[in-house]
Amino acid sequence: LRQVLGTNEPLLETGIEMVTAQPAALPAQGPRSAEAAGPAGIGQLARRSHWEFSWIPCWDADGALAGVTLMAADVTDRLASAEALRRSEERYRSLVQAGAQVVWVTTPAGEIAEDSPEWRWITGQTVDDYLGKGWLAAIHDDDRDRVGRDWQDCVRSGKVFDSRYRVRTKTGSYRHYDVRAVPIERDGQIIEWVGASTDVTGQREAEEMRGRLTEQLSAAALRTARLQQATSMLAEALTIEQVVQVITEVGRSAVGAERSAVAMLDPDRLRLRTINPAGLPSSPGAPSGDIPLDVPSVMTAAVQTRRPVLLDSPDSLRRYFADAEAGVELFLAHTDERAWVGLPLMSSGAGLGALRFSFTRNRQITEEERVFLEALAGQCALALERATLYEREHTTAETLQRSLLPDRLPTVPGIILEARYLPVTRNMEIGGDWYDAFRLPDGKLAVAAGDVMGKGLTAAAGMGRVRNALRALALTDPRPAAVLAGLDRLFIATELEEQVTTVAYLVVDPETGEGIAGNAGHLPPLLLSADAPPRLDLTEAGTPLGWASPRRQYPFRLPPGNTAVLYSDGLVENRKRGLDVGLDELVSVAAQAPPEVVEDPAELLSYLVDRMLTGYEQDDDVTVLVLHVPGRESGLQAGPGPQAVRVAREGKA
Numbered sequence: 296l297r298q299v300l301g302t303n304e305p306l307l308e309t310g311i312e313m314v315t316a317q318p319a320a321l322p323a324q325g326p327r328s329a330e331a332a333g334p335a336g337i338g339q340l341a342r343r344s345h346w347e348f349s350w351i352p353c354w355d356a357d358g359a360l361a362g363v364t365l366m367a368a369d370v371t372d373r374l375a376s377a378e379a380l381r382r383s384e385e386r387y388r389s390l391v392q393a394g395a396q397v398v399w400v401t402t403p404a405g406e407i408a409e410d411s412p413e414w415r416w417i418t419g420q421t422v423d424d425y426l427g428k429g430w431l432a433a434i435h436d437d438d439r440d441r442v443g444r445d446w447q448d449c450v451r452s453g454k455v456f457d458s459r460y461r462v463r464t465k466t467g468s469y470r471h472y473d474v475r476a477v478p479i480e481r482d483g484q485i486i487e488w489v490g491a492s493t494d495v496t497g498q499r500e501a502e503e504m505r506g507r508l509t510e511q512l513s514a515a516a517l518r519t520a521r522l523q524q525a526t527s528m529l530a531e532a533l534t535i536e537q538v539v540q541v542i543t544e545v546g547r548s549a550v551g552a553e554r555s556a557v558a559m560l561d562p563d564r565l566r567l568r569t570i571n572p573a574g575l576p577s578s579p580g581a582p583s584g585d586i587p588l589d590v591p592s593v594m595t596a597a598v599q600t601r602r603p604v605l606l607d608s609p610d611s612l613r614r615y616f617a618d619a620e621a622g623v624e625l626f627l628a629h630t631d632e633r634a635w636v637g638l639p640l641m642s643s644g645a646g647l648g649a650l651r652f653s654f655t656r657n658r659q660i661t662e663e664e665r666v667f668l669e670a671l672a673g674q675c676a677l678a679l680e681r682a683t684l685y686e687r688e689h690t691t692a693e694t695l696q697r698s699l700l701p702d703r704l705p706t707v708p709g710i711i712l713e714a715r716y717l718p719v720t721r722n723m724e725i726g727g728d729w730y731d732a733f734r735l736p737d738g739k740l741a742v743a744a745g746d747v748m749g750k751g752l753t754a755a756a757g758m759g760r761v762r763n764a765l766r767a768l769a770l771t772d773p774r775p776a777a778v779l780a781g782l783d784r785l786f787i788a789t790e791l792e793e794q795v796t797t798v799a800y801l802v803v804d805p806e807t808g809e810g811i812a813g814n815a816g817h818l819p820p821l822l823l824s825a826d827a828p829p830r831l832d833l834t835e836a837g838t839p840l841g842w843a844s845p846r847r848q849y850p851f852r853l854p855p856g857n858t859a860v861l862y863s864d865g866l867v868e869n870r871k872r873g874l875d876v877g878l879d880e881l882v883s884v885a886a887q888a889p890p891e892v893v894e895d896p897a898e899l900l901s902y903l904v905d906r907m908l909t910g911y912e913q914d915d916d917v918t919v920l921v922l923h924v925p926g927r928e929s930g931l932q933a934g935p936g937p938q939a940v941r942v943a944r945e946g947k948a
Contacts, residue, residue: 298350298361300360303352304352305349305350305351305352306348306349306719307347307348307349307350308347308349308350309347309370311345311346311347312343312345313344314342314343314344314608315348315448322487327834342834343371343552344369344371345369345370345371345374346369346370347367347370348365348367349365349366349367349368350364350365351365351366359793362493364669382719383596390623396413396491396492396494397413397414397417397492397554398411398489398491399414399430399489399490399491400487400488400490401476401487401488401490402487403487403488403776404450405446405447405449405450406426407425407428407429407430408426410422410425410426412692414430414492417464417470418462418464419464420432428443433462433463434460434461434463435460435461435462435463435469437461438460441460445458449476453485455476455478456474456475456477457474457475458474459471459472459473459474459495460472471496471499472493472494473493474491474492474493475490475491475797475809476488476489476490478490479490479735483790484554490774495672508670514663516664517549518549518663518664518667521548521667522545522667522670522671524545525541525542525546526859528541528679529542529674529675529677532678533682533685534682534685535679535686536570536680536682537682538678538679538682539570539571541556541678542555542674542678543555543571543574543815544869545671546615546668546671547652549664549667549668549671550660550664550667550668550897551654552653552654553653553654553655554574554576554632554652554653555574555650555651555652555653556569556570556571556574556575556594556650557569557570557571557574557581557648557649557650557651557675557679558570558586558594558649558651559640559647559648559679559683560598560646560647560648561585565587566586566587566588567585567586567588567594567595567649568584568585569583569584569585572584573678575651576630576631576653577624579628579629590621591616591618591619592637592651593635593637593651594649594650594651595649596615596616597637597638597639597649597650598646598648598649600637600639601639602639603637603639603668604635604636604637605635605636605660605911606634606635606636607634607658607659607660608633608634608657609627609633614626629866631655632653632654632655633655633656634654634657635651635652635654635659636652636653636660636668637650638650638669639672640676640677640679641672641676641678642677642797647676647679647680648676648679650672650946652668667683700730700731701714701730701731701732701733702728703736707734707740707804709805709808709924709925710803710805710921710922711896711922711924711925712732712742712896712920712921712923713896713897713899713900713920713921714730714900714920714921715900715917715918716728716730716902716914716916716917717908717917717918718916719865719914719917726748727745727746727747727748727757727758727796728745728747728758728865728915728918729742729744729746729747729758729762729918730742730861730918730919730920731743731744731762731765731766732920733766733769735769735770735773735802738804738805738806739773739803739804739805740802740804740805740823740922741773741800741802742800742801742803742861742920742922743786743798743801743861744798744817744861744862744863744920745796745798745799745817746797746864747795747796748794748795757794759797760789761782761796761798761840764781764785765782765798765800768781768782769800769802773802774802774811775800775801775812775813775848775849776812776848778800779814779815779837779846780845782798782815782840783803783840783841783843783846785816786840786841787841787843795816795839796839796840796841797815797816797817797818798814798815798816798817798840799812799815799817799820799861800812800814800815801813801820801859801922807852808853808854808857808924809850809851809852810850810852810853811849811850812832812834812848812850812851813846813847813848813849814834814836814837815838815839815840816836816837816840817836817861818836818862818864818867818878819831819832819836820859820860820861821862821881822857823858823885823888824854824857825855825856825857825893825926826856828886829885829886830882831878831881832859833848834849836846853922853924855924855925855926856894856924857923858870858899858921858922858923859921860885860899860919860920860921860922861919861920861922862881862917862918862919863915863916863917863918864915865914865915865918866881866903866907866917867881867907868915869911869913869915870912870914871910871911871912872911881903884902884906884907885903888902890902894925894926896921896922898924899921899923900919903919904917904919
C-alpha cells in the first residue's frame with residue numbers, strides 16, 4: 296500500500312500464501328484450543344491457498360489520489376494445474392530419454408512442421424533437411440519406399456501408423472527403430488499427428504544373436520542325433536556296401552552335399568578303390584573308380600596327409616593343387632562341383648581309405664561341421680574295418696560250405712534227384728545247412744539233409760565233419776540206425792555240447808522203391824503221392840545227435856510217381872512265421888501244385904521254394920533235396936541224363 300501511495304503506480308503482488316481456517320473443523324472448545332495444538336494441529340484444521348493481490352490507485356475528478364483499490368484473486372487451482380502439467384511433461388521427457396525415443400509432430404497432411412532436435416542429433420540432418428518429407432531421406436534405401444507408402448496410407452485413412460525401419464545415423468551406420476504415430480483429433484477432425492520412434496537396435500541385435508544361438512544349438516543337436524543315428528545304423532551294417540550306404544546318406548544330408556564317395560586302400564596301398572563310383576563326378580580330369588595315390592584329389596590328399604582337406608571354392612582347389620594346374624583346370628572346366636571335403640579313414644593309427652563330399656556351390660565348412668565330419672569318418676573307419684573282417688570270414692565260410700556240398704548229384708537209374716542251396720543274404724552269415732546224396736556199394740542210394748545250428752566258420756566246419764563222418768559210416772554199415780548211432784558216438788567225442796545238430800538219412804533201393812529212414816531231430820520229409828494228398832512223414836523224429844538215445848529206423852516205399860522232399864528249417868520258419876505254421880503251409884502249398892509240376896522234380900523244387908519264401912524276408916539258409924520216382928507214363932528221364940545230374944544251386948548252375 297505504501298509503495299502504491301508513494302509511486303502512484305499499480306502493483307501486482309503474487310506468491311501470497313494464506314491459511315484459512317475451516318470453521319466446521321474447529322474444535323468445540325474454540326480457536327484457543329486450535330492454537331494450543333501447535334502448527335501441526337493448525338495444519339490439519341486449515342486450508343492453504345495461493346493469492347494474487349492487485350493494488351490499483353484511484354483518482355478523483357481533479358486528478359488527485361483519492362485512494363487505492365485492492366483486488367484479491369485465489370489462484371490455487373490454476374497453480375496446481377500448472378504444476379501438474381510441468382510434472383507430467385518432466386515424466387514424459389524422462390521416459391523419452393530413457394527409452395531412446397524421438398518424438399515428432401506432423402501436420403494433418405503428414406508433413407513435419409516442427410523441429411525435432413533428437414532426430415537431427417541422430418541423423419545429422421539440418422532443420423531444412425528434416426521438415427516436410429525430408430525425414431524420408433534418412434531412411435534406408437531398401438525401406439524408404441515401403442515406409443513412405445505406408446505412412447501416406449495411414450494419413451489418408453486416419454489409422455494408427457506402426458512400422459519398423461532402419462535409420463541412417465550421422466556416422467553412416469544404420470539403426471533399427473520401431474515407430475508408432477497416432478492422429479490427434481478435435482471436433483472430429485485430425486489436427487496433427489504425434490509419433491515416437493524408439494531405437495530397438497540393441498533388442499534387434501539380441502534377437503538376432505538369440506536366433507543364431509538357437510540355430511547353432513539346433514544344428515548341433517541335429518548333428519549329434521545324426522551321428523547317433525549313424526552309429527546305430529553302422530552297428531547293423533555287416534557289409535562294406537551297407538556301411539558306405541549309411542555313411543554317404545547321413546553325411547550328405549548333414550552338410551548338404553550333392554555327392555559323396557568312399558574309397559578304400561588296396562592291399563598294395565598304392566591306390567584307392569572307390570566303393571561307390573557313382574558318388575564321383577563323371578567328367579574329364581575327375582578321379583575314377585581306382586585312383587592311384589599320386590593322382591591329385593581330395594581323397595588321395597587326405598590319405599597322404601592323414602588330415603581333413605577342406606576346399607571351399609575353385610580358387611582354394613587351385614591353390615591346394617598348385618603343382619597340378621593343368622589337371623585342375625581341366626577338371627573345373629567340366630564339372631559342376633565348386634567345393635570339396637576329403638576325410639582320412641583311420642583305424643588303430645593305420646589308414647583304411649578316404650571319405651569324399653562335394654558341393655555344387657562355394658561352401659565353407661564350419662568348425663562344428665568339421666568336428667562332426669571327423670567323428671563320422673571315425674565311425675566309418677571302424678565300421679569298414681569290421682565289415683572287411685566280416686566279409687573275409689563270410690567268404691571263407693561260404694567257400695568252405697560250398698566245397699562240402701556235392702558239386703553234382705549221382706546218376707541213379709529209376710530215381711531223379713534235384714537239389715538247391717540258397718544262402719541267406721540279409722545278414723551275410725553262413726549257416727550249417729547241408730545235403731548229400733551218394734551211391735552205396737550195393738547200388739542203393741543214400742540221401743541226407745542236416746543242420747548244424749549256428750553261423751559262420753564254426754557251423755560250416757561242423758557241417759563238414761558231420762557230412763564226412765556220415766559218408767564213412769554209411770559205407771561201413773548203411774542202415775540208418777547204425778549210421779545215426781555212429782554219429783552220436785562221434786559227436787559226443789568231438790563236437791561241442793551246445794552245438795545242436797540234426798540229420799535226416801534215407802536209403803532207397805532204386806529198383807523197388809523200398810527204403811529205410813532214420814531221423815535225428817530233423818524236420819519230417821514231405822511225401823507227395825500220385826494218388827493221395829501230400830503229407831509229412833510223421834514217424835518219430837528222434838533227438839539231435841549226441842543225446843545218447845537208442846536210434847530207430849523205419850521202412851518206407853516210393854512207388855512210381857511218388858516224391859520225397861528233404862529240407863532245412865529255412866524253408867518253413869522265419870521271424871514272421873513259426874515252425875508249426877510253416878509246416879502246415881508247406882503241405883498246403885504242395886497240395887496246390889499242378890500235376891505237371893508234381894511230376895517234374897525241378898519244377899516242383901522251384902515251385903516250393905518260390906511259394907514258401909515269397910512275402911517273407913529270408914533270414915536263414917535254405918536247402919532242399921528232392922527224390923522223385925517217375926511214373927510209367929512220365930516223359931522224364933530216370934538215370935543218366937541232364938535231369939538226373941542237375942544241381943540247382945545258386946551261384947553254381
